[in-house]
Amino acid sequence: MKPVLVLQHMVDDGPAYLGRWLQQQGLPADVRCHQAGQPFPATLHGYRAMAILGGPMSANDDMPHLRQAEQLVREGVASGIPVIGHCLGGQLMARALGGTVGPSIAPEIGWHDITLHDNATAQTWFGDVRAARVYRWHYEAFSVPAGALALAASPACVHQAFALGPHLALQFHVEQDLAKMKEWLAAAGDGYVRSLRLHPASVQAAQPMLAEAEQSLAAQQALASRIYHYWLASAA
Template identity: 55%
Template sequence: MIRSRLALAIDMPPVLVLQHLSADGPAYLAHWLRMQGMRFDVRNTEAGDVYPDAVTGYAALAILGGEMSANDPLPSLRQAERLLLQAMDRGVPVIGHCLGGQLMARALGARIVDAPAPEVGWQPLQVLDSPAAAAWLGAPGPRTVFQWHYEAFELPAGAELLAGSAASPHQAFAIGPHLAMQFHVEVDAEKLGRWVHDDGARYCQALLEHATVQGPQEMRAGTARHLAHQQALADRVYRRWLGAWISE
């Protein structure tokens, strides 16, 4: 039986959301949490927010993306790593989106390296044939998901690979109730509408050099075709991540 939204609002601790850049907010994740009646606490370091010292009092931890490297010597990134390790040690479910997934891998001892090829836009993903992959991502086979990354994670010890792509073999891994993704299931139409206007030097160079990097027109067309399907995938992923709180 699914709990009522009122009951959730009353008895569930909030979800902690770590945001690195103002342009990379929770988007569809925030919408989904509201639809479930769940409270959440967004800490945006670019806006001057400070990450908490501990995950005490939080039901779960979500880590968003950002254009910086997970290897950059930023205090906020190291604090995010400390919090996610603490959460995993305490059984607080963690989910990482793109940079967030890279931080999970790095904190667990894996390297963050240049991706075999950058992936920007709506790109193919292959879900592996395993019980863990099925639980998180559904039946094995192809998906189309939104990507924006130039680096990628290697697989940490004890992790189970869930999905990959030709351009980036490690697209998602799970360790028990914790999930790291290289792709952006949290995007919505508003966020995508802002991102397609990126004219930074790194993106423009990658667009010239790699078939795995889409231009603005191609990304907009892909949004019309694929966003609803990806949000259905996000529903599944988020429900699996917070299953202990949204079902009895």
């Protein structure tokens, strides 16, 4: 059985719920962590799909492994191998497909609502809902490349998701779990503290973020399961 390629940028940003979901489906995963010295593959040949995780760097940074990820996105789109991007991963997809990445209207950190657009593609990926509460940690955001379709928005971020056939870019972290959330909060630095002070409407404090996690994580992971099922449907 062909494995799913997972591109991981930082050691503290692993697949989390995505990894467990793949295991539950009996699907092998090849996780490559750049920070751990594991090079990204040169091609998607031999893989059934690719997922790209997040990271603290900008998608615009001059880092060879980011450009390699973008090349793999283009290969996936050209060959029909489904690609999904989470946060930085979604931004890399946008760049790879001709879009841009720049500062978000405001940083978004913690649990916040997104509004789903009223189109059939959004319903296919997210179900028959008009809003969802999802986890975010980002300072930049993507544009929607030509040929792709915008699926969701929020007050602080015009584009929360876009789709291009079986490929999906997300500005949020549907793969999040409690362990990774706690690890991020423990390592949060001055940037988070400053953002919390300047943008209280879109940046959540640690205590309410963790207090909400049990309820919102369960709902988000149910949504993630739906998204992941549809993402891999064309790769079956």
